[in-house]
Amino acid sequence: MRLSHADKVLFPGDGITKADLAAYYESVAGAMVPHTRDRPLNLWRWNAGIGGARIVQQEIPKGAPDWVRRVTVGRRAGGSVCHAMANDAATLVWLANQNAITLHVWTSRADRLDRPDRMIFDLDPPEGVDFAGVRRAALQVGDTLRDLGLEPFAMVTGSKGVHVVAPLRRTADHDRVRASAGAIAEEIAQRAPGELTTHWRKERREGRILVDVARNTYAQTTVAPYAVRARPGAPVATPLAWEELEDPQLRADRWTLRTLPARLDEGGDPWAGLRRAARTLPA
Incomplete structure (x- = not known):
């Protein structure tokens, strides 16, 4: 497909152009599309590059080809x-x-929009918090989910934190999944009250990591696996093997548009088995 203004620089500090962005998405499509297929998208667009205004768009852009689902x-x-x-x-x-x-996806698919197939815990640290605390929090979320019979998967967001995702069978609606996620988050925060909180208002967090479950609400979206973030260096939201949370070198922005394809070439997609790990939401 012919690109318009392919040499437009989207990341001025890194010299990354629209052509580079398109080539990246083409190269990772084999791993990324299974996580975006049949999911409504919200598009985060930067027509003037990441230094310009951000446009958050739900409606499909005008002039979309007929073959775009x-x-x-x-x-x-x-x-x-x-x-x-x-x-x-x-x-x-x-x-x-x-x-x-950056692409953001729903937690449900087009054939059953009212039945999410994943539960998401967004671990959002305040500025200045050591990422080791985020790793510990993700491991605690994983332990709690396993105690409930769910299988956790982790992803560094390419921004500041970690998403822990539990794949679900599509038996419960968004309201029930959100309520269950909220109850789980409260339990997790109570186990580490000095490090974790569920308080949405920043002034009540007192330097603690937020265990955010708002992504589980109907029509809310979450950053897509392998999506590029509009930050210097073009970091990527990168799925992890669970044991990588033990790595002290791990950071939320460890992999970038330029380094992520080689990671896939070497090890494949750590989330390739996510759909097969779906469990029924516990009572």
Whole structure:
């Protein structure tokens, strides 16, 4: 597919162009598409590069080719919105051509939008917190999920924190999944009250890591695995093998647009078995 203004620099400090972004998404599509297929997308676009204004767009961009898959979703307040879905490599490249640097996905799929297939815990540290604390928190979330019969998967976000994801069978609606995630988060925070909190307001966090479950709400989105973040160096949201949380060298932005393809070439996608690990939400 021909790119428009392929030499446009999107990451000025790194010299990364739109062509580089498109080539990255084409190269990782084999690992990324299984995690984005059939999921409504929110697009985070930077038409003037990451130093310019961010556009957060739900509606599929105008002029989208017919072959880009899409789904129309009713709004709770009335009306509807037509989302694109990244179901193949060509769509990822086309989205890069729209300056969509970062893709965010629903926690449910188009055929059953009311039934999420993953529960997400977003571990969001305040500025200045050692990443070792985030790793410890992720391990604690994993232990709690296993105690409940769920299988945890981890991903560094490419920004500041870690997502811990439990794949689910599609038997419960968003409200129930959100309520269950909230109860689990409260239990986790009570086990380490000096390090973790569920308080949304920053002034009440007192330097602790937020265990955020808001991503589990209907129509909320989460950063897609292998999505590029609009930050210097072009870090990538990178799925982990669980044991990598033990690595003291781990950082949220450890892998980038330039280094992530080699990681996939060497070890493949650590989340390749995520769908097969789906469990029923516990009572």
